[in-house]
Amino acid sequence: MSKRLYPHNRVRYWSAYDLDEICALFSDTGLHIQTVRRWINKGGLQTIDRNKPTLIYGQNLIDFLKRQNSKGKCKTAFDQIYCMKCKDGRPVYQKKIVIEQHKGGFLKASGLCRECKNRMFKSYKMEDYGALKRTFHVVDVLELYDCVTPTDKTHISAQEQKRASESGQMELF
Ligand SMILES: [Zn+2]
Numbered sequence: 167m168s169k170r171l172y173p174h175n176r177v178r179y180w181s182a183y184d185l186d187e188i189c190a191l192f193s194d195t196g197l198h199i200q201t202v203r204r205w206i207n208k209g210g211l212q213t214i215d216r217n218k219p220t221l222i223y224g225q226n227l228i229d230f231l232k233r234q235n236s237k238g239k240c241k242t243a244f245d246q247i248y249c250m251k252c253k254d255g256r257p258v259y260q261k262k263i264v265i266e267q268h269k270g271g272f273l274k275a276s277g278l279c280r281e282c283k284n285r286m287f288k289s290y291k292m293e294d295y296g297a298l299k300r301t302f303h304v305v306d307v308l309e310l311y312d313c314v315t316p317t318d319k320t321h322i323s324a325q326e327q328k329r330a331s332e333s334g335q336m337e338l339f
Contacts, residue, residue, distance in 0.1 A: 245261075273289065
C-alpha cells in the first residue's frame with residue numbers, strides 16, 4: 167500500500183497553525199486530528215511550545231511532511247540506491263558498487279550517486295548476489311566475518327553453486 171502523501175506546498179512557511187487548521191489544509195485526504203497528534207507525540211513534529219492551543223510553525227510542518235513523504239518513496243528500483251543528499255532513488259555512478267557481506271545474512275552495497283557523487287548504501291538479500299553481479303559492476307567484495315571461520319572464503323561461490331544446482335529454491339544456510 168502506498169502511503170497517503172500530504173503536499174507540503176500547501177503550507178505557508180511563515181504561518182503558524184493549530185491542529186484544526188492543519189487538518190483543514192489536507193481535508194481532501196481526510197487527515198484526522200488524532201493523526202496530527204501522533205505526528206507530534208511520536209513522529210517528531212515540532213510544536214512552538216507546550217502551551218494550549220498547540221501551535222506549529224509552517225516551516226516545521228513543511229520539514230516534517232518532507233521527511234514523511236520521502237519515507238514512502240524509500241522503495242527504490244533494484245538498480246538504484248536511495249541518496250540521502252538527493253532524497254530520492256538514484257542510479258549508481260558507473261554502476262560501480264562494493265559489496266560487504268555481513269554475517270547476518272545480508273549484503274550491503276555501496277556506490278556513488280550518479281547525480282551528486284554522494285556515497286549511498288543499500289542492503290540486499292544474500293540471494294540477490296547473482297542479480298547484483300549482473301546489474302552492477304562489482305568492484306570488490308568484502309567479507310565481514312567475526313573471525314569464527316577466518317579461512318572460509320568460499321561462502322558466496324559455494325552458495326552460488328548450490329543455487330545453480332537447485333531449481334530456483336531460495337535456501338539460505
Ligand atoms: Zn545524490
